[in-house]
Amino acid sequence: MASLDSVPLSTLQVGYGARRNSTLICAPVMAESVDQMVEQMRKANQLGADLVELRVDFMKNFRPRHDLEILIQYCPLPTLVTYRPVWEGGRYKGDERKRQEALRIALEVGADYIDVELKVAHEFFDYIEGKKPDKSKIIVSSHNYQNTPPVEEIGDLVARIQATGADIVKIATTALDITDSARVFQVLVHCQVPMIGLVMGEKGLISRVLCAKFGGFLTFGSLEAGFISAPGQPTLKELLDLYNFRQIGYDTKVHGVIGNPIGHSKSPHIYNAAFKSVGFNGIYLPLLVDSVTSFLDTYSSPDFVGYSYTIPHKEAGLKCCDEVDPIAKAIGAINCMIRRPTDGKLMGYNVDYLGAISAIEERLKGLKGTNHASGSALAGKLFVVIGAGGAGKALAYGAKEEGARVVVANRTYDKAKELASKVGGGAITLAELENFRPEDGMILANTTSVGMKPRVDDTPIPKKALKHYSLVFDAVYTPKLTRLLREAQESGAAIVYGTEMLVNQAFVQFERFTGFPAPKELIRDVLARNA
């Protein structure tokens, strides 16, 4: 097991009151009228933004001098005026000279920042003849909606932007893969002028959060979910409350959950809140990964330290480990990976089985007629596992470890047979499951994703078969009460929620990530609040 004991706490703990980076959070406001813009600016201020981007290309009947004077005067925060043309992904379709005149007026009436697209930056600087108020800064921007170029090309782009006379460089590219953000980070840390470096799209989320670690000038946070000016933008609330953006420093340790899809994961809510509660200098992100190998090869610096693994990467994760604990090796899947601080080696663990098995044992102990005077309450029970993936293996090995007799049912029968032979149990098809009743009082564990949101009406076994089970566990935890668990309850079985597996294994992972005891109550609360 990896130990963080040897790492002095001073490098791991931070004061969560203080701001630990200078990266600004900018809220884009996009409305059709001045009044709506003013209302959104106020909201941005209340939600904790540092500045607002006035996307005047969204306004109907925009009268530059008149409207900008009002907007800038009434804005409770510094302003960035952007008048994005359609040819750079915005809405303005009119005359280019009029657009540049509006940007010039923005400078004249007191905008703190204006955004000028690289394609016309030289023309604009000639047009204003170097005349701009000292307090105003010009951001020269380049947007690539197709991809993220190689690092040399991004470097060249930065040089071209700098050469225009820009005060601030802005490069926004598009993520085709999570590793694309690494090239932007590489340029960000070496850039000699203030730089905004963001990678758009869901796979670019980490660029929008970790820019605080790598010295980005600003990031964008939307007023509400879906109200975004570019794909993949988090909300202000997510940046501030979920990712603790103000507390990210250059030395913050990066963690995350590796999966695909990953948007539904509650893990970032759990670990970020738990890190904060003990003052741990870490961040935890959802990591939408296509290839585990290329993710780990790309983010190989010592600050990328700990991962949870979920569908479909638990088995690929194991193959990337330098060392694997014996149970994870037997299961053939990991759900936790730690970069050992002493030598950077990647250590793999499987703590799924600990979470689920202990929750099932606890519940069994509360049932009448269960003899647990000596050993596990699972000893001697017939334990039916549906599924033979990562969670299925964890449950099958865990149940076997506690002395249960295991039967595996799986859609792909060969996998059921393979797992059953490893745990010395039996294998059946999903069709056989319906009439499978060698005895009453069996235990059932669903470890497939059947019944998971959005397909909440699905269930892996007909209700009539459930009467032969005394306890039913469902690894699915979105929703908490799945159709399987509801029907099991109606059939008289005790139930164990998937959230119990999640919560128990979260305690173990937290302790491995941080070296601190898990704040158990807080983790339970966060899970309940985000259910």
Ligand code: NAP
């Ligand atoms: P996995 O390794 O990809 O395995 C998926 C399993 O589900 C396989 O056995 C697969 O059968 C089966 N399956 C998938 N779709 C199916 C369908 N439509 N009908 C029948 N069987 C189907 O995934 P995993 O990591 O084991 O995760 C499985 C579930 O457990 C997920 O819902 C996950 O969220 C949940 N989980 C929960 C926790 C927790 O803490 N509560 C922890 C881990 C996992 P084939 O072999 O035929 O493909």
